[in-house]
Amino acid sequence: xxxxxxxxxPGFKEHVFxxxxxxxxxxxxxxxxxxxxxxxxxxxxxxVFEPLIPALSxxxxxxxxxxxxxxxxxxxxxxxxxKEYAGDIISFLEHRVKAPAVLFGHSLGGMIGLWIAxxxxxxxxxxxxxxSMLLSKGFExxxxxxxxxxxxxxxxxxxxxxxxxxQGLASIKLKVPGxxxxxPIGDLPGNDREHLLLWAQCVKxxxxxxxxxxxxxxxxxxxxxxxxxxxxxxxxxxxxxNPDLGALMSDADVRRARSLLSNVSHFRFxxxxxxxxxxxxxxxxxxxxxxxxxx
Numbered sequence: 001x002x003x004x005x006x007x008x009x010p011g012f013k014e015h016v017f018x019x020x021x022x023x024x025x026x027x028x029x030x031x032x033x034x035x036x037x038x039x040x041x042x043x044x045x046x047x048v049f050e051p052l053i054p055a056l057s058x059x060x061x062x063x064x065x066x067x068x069x070x071x072x073x074x075x076x077x078x079x080x081x082x083k084e085y086a087g088d089i090i091s092f093l094e095h096r097v098k099a100p101a102v103l104f105g106h107s108l109g110g111m112i113g114l115w116i117a118x119x120x121x122x123x124x125x126x127x128x129x130x131x132s133m134l135l136s137k138g139f140e141x142x143x144x145x146x147x148x149x150x151x152x153x154x155x156x157x158x159x160x161x162x163x164x165x166x167q168g169l170a171s172i173k174l175k176v177p178g179x180x181x182x183x184p185i186g187d188l189p190g191n192d193r194e195h196l197l198l199w200a201q202c203v204k205x206x207x208x209x210x211x212x213x214x215x216x217x218x219x220x221x222x223x224x225x226x227x228x229x230x231x232x233x234x235x236x237x238x239x240x241x242n243p244d245l246g247a248l249m250s251d252a253d254v255r256r257a258r259s260l261l262s263n264v265s266h267f268r269f270x271x272x273x274x275x276x277x278x279x280x281x282x283x284x285x286x287x288x289x290x291x292x293x294x295x
Contacts, residue, residue, distance in 0.1 A: 005027075005047065005050050005053075006027070009053075009054060011029060011030040011057075012027060012028065012029050012030070012053075012057075012062075013027070013028055014026065014027055014028075014072075015028055017065070017091075017092055017095070017096050019087075019088050019091040019092070020091070021076075021087075021088070022068045022073060022074035022076060022088055023073060023074045024065045024066060024067075024068070024073045024074075024088055024092060025046075025065070025066045025071055025072035025073045026046065026063055026064060026065035026066065026092070026096075027046050027053075027062065027063070027064040027065075028061075028062065028063055028064075029053065029057040029060075029061060029062035029063075030057060030061070031061045032057060032058060032059055032060060032061060033059045033060045033061055034060060034061060034099065034100075034101070034102070034125070035060070035061045035063060035097045035099055035100075035101035035102070036056060036060035036061065036062055036063070036101065036102045036104065036292070037063045037064070037065070037089070037092075037093070037097065037101045037102070037103050037104070038052075038053070038062065038063070038064040038104050038105075038109075039064075039065070039067070039089065039103060039104065039105035039106070039108075039109030039110070039112055039113055040064075040066070040067065040070070040105075040106060040107075040108075040109050041105075041106045041107030041108045041109050041110075042107060042108040042149075042210060042211070042214060043070070043149075043152055043156075043202060043203060043206050043210065043211065044070065044106075044202045044206075045066050045070050045071030045072075045201075045202050045205060045206075046064035046065060046066050046071060047071075047198070047201070047202070048106075048198075048202070048278050049064050049277075051277060051278075051281035051285075052277055052281055052284070052285050052288070055285055055289070056285075056288070056289075056292075059292070060102070060292070063092075063096070063097055063101070065088075065089065065092055067085055067088070067089075067108075067109075067112075068080065068084065068085060068088055069206060069207035069209065069210045070202075070205065070206050070207075070210065071202075071205050071206075072205065075207040075209075076207075077207070077209055078209055078213065079209075080207070080209055080210045080213045080214075080219050081213070081218065081219055081220075081221070081222070082111065082112070082115060082219060082220050082222060082223055083115070083222065085108070085112050086112050086115045086116055086119075089112055089116060090116055090120055090123065093116070093120075093123045094123065100122065100123060100124060100125040101123065101124065101125060102124075102125050102126045102127070102128065102292065102295070103116065103117065103124055103126075103127050103128065104128040104130065104288065105127075105128070105129060105130060105132065106130035106131065106132070106276060106277075106278075107130065107131060107132050107248065107274065108132070109130070109132075110128075110129035110130050110131070110132030111129075111132045111133065111220075111223070113127050113128075113129060114127065114129060114132070114134075114225075114228050114229070114232065115228060117232045117234055117236075118227070118228040118229075118231040118232050119231075121231075121232075121233060121234065124234050125234060125235075125295070126234050126235040126236070126237075126291075126292075126295055127232065127234055127235070127236045127237070128236075128237045128239065128288060128291065129236065129237070129238050129239065129249075130239045130276050130277070130284075131239060131240060131241045131247050131248050131249045131274050131276055132248060132249060133225070133248050133249070133253070134225045134229065134249060134253040134254075134256070134257050135225040135226060135252075135253050135256060135257075136225070136253070137217065137220050137221070137223050138217050138220065139214075142175065143175065143246075144174040144175050144176065144246055145248075146215065147172070147173065147174050147175060147182065148172060148174055148185075149211045149214055149215050150211070150215060151168075151169075151172035151173075152172070152203060152206075152211050153208045153211035153212050153215065154208075155168045155169065155172075155203050156203050156206050156207065156208040156210075156211060157208035160204075162197070162200050162201060162204060165200035165203050165204060166193065166196045166197055166200045168200075169185055169186070169191075169196050169199055169200055169203070170184060170185055170186030170191070170196055171184055171185070171186065172184065172185045173185075174188070174246075176188070176246070177243075177244050177245075177246070178244075190273075190275070190279045195278075195279065225253075226256070226260065229256075229257050229260035229261055230260045232261055232262070233262045233263065234263065235263045235264075235265075235291075235294070235295060236261050236263060236264045236265070237264075237265045237266070237267070237287070237288070237291040238254060238257060238258075238264065238265070238266040238267070239267055239269070239276060239284065239287060239288075240254055240266065240267070240268040240269065241268075241269055241272045241273045241274050241275075241276055242268070242269065242270050242271065242272060242273060245271075245272065245273035245274075246273040246274050247272075247273050247274045248274055254266060254268075265291060265294075267287045269283055269284070271283075272284075
């Protein structure tokens with residue numbers, strides 16, 4: 001049996017923070033600098049940041065919570081609206097972190113970070129948004145995401161073994177740009193057994209309602225990206241994957257965001273899709289580190 005991240009990295013511990021409504025499981029690293037809070041995406045858990053955490057923790061005090069309904073945090077049936085996710089993290093920042101923090105969010109995590117930076121600027125020193133939707137309120141039907149989230153919802157709703165989940169993930173078919181036929185995830189580059197195993201461990205711990213509420217639009221029903229972007233004034237880094245490889249952050253969204261954000265940097269990874277650091281951490285770590293040094 002392999003050792004956990006905490007067992008392999010002395011100085012890191014998992015804790016629980018009680019917001020009064022949910023209990024958030026989170027990882028905390030050694031106090032080597034100012035706080036850096038890592039916020040994962042839909043259907044994941046804090047462990048997806050493992051490839052980045054050791055290097056980032058050399059100069060930063062790492063906090064990495066599991067969002068409600070994810071990982072070892074509380075499941076709340078039908079309780080996965082954007083403001084509810086954000087409210088938990090706001091409470092965590094106010095009562096546990098207790099200092100202005102850099103927020104680094106991927107996908108859903110980036111949207112949560114954007115909402116907090118706009119509504120509670122005193123809590124956010126800087127913001128890193130990793131391939132999140134910025135303006136859209138939902139997923140276009142001709143993209144891979146409705147099929148992906150429907151497949152993940154179905155897997156998460158069943159009490160399946162990790163091995164069954166690996167096989168189930170590999171068999172989910174997705175629409176891929178440039179192809180007319182849907183392709184199984186297991187046939188797409190980067191989705192080897194090791195990657196699918198880590199993904200299956202996330203799916204094993206997620207509430208199926210997180211996907212269901214995303215699919216029916218209720219999770220992001222109050223999302224107003226234009227308003228949020230215009231109210232964010234802290235240093236902000238946009239990390240964009242390649243839309244031709246399934247990235248969520250469109251070129252049009254980036255152009256509009258750059259016109260609305262008052263202090264913004266942007267980097268596009270032409271060879272990375274939406275997963276960014278989950279599959280290729282080195283280029284993402286390089287850009288994040290450069291941005292953090294600039295602060």
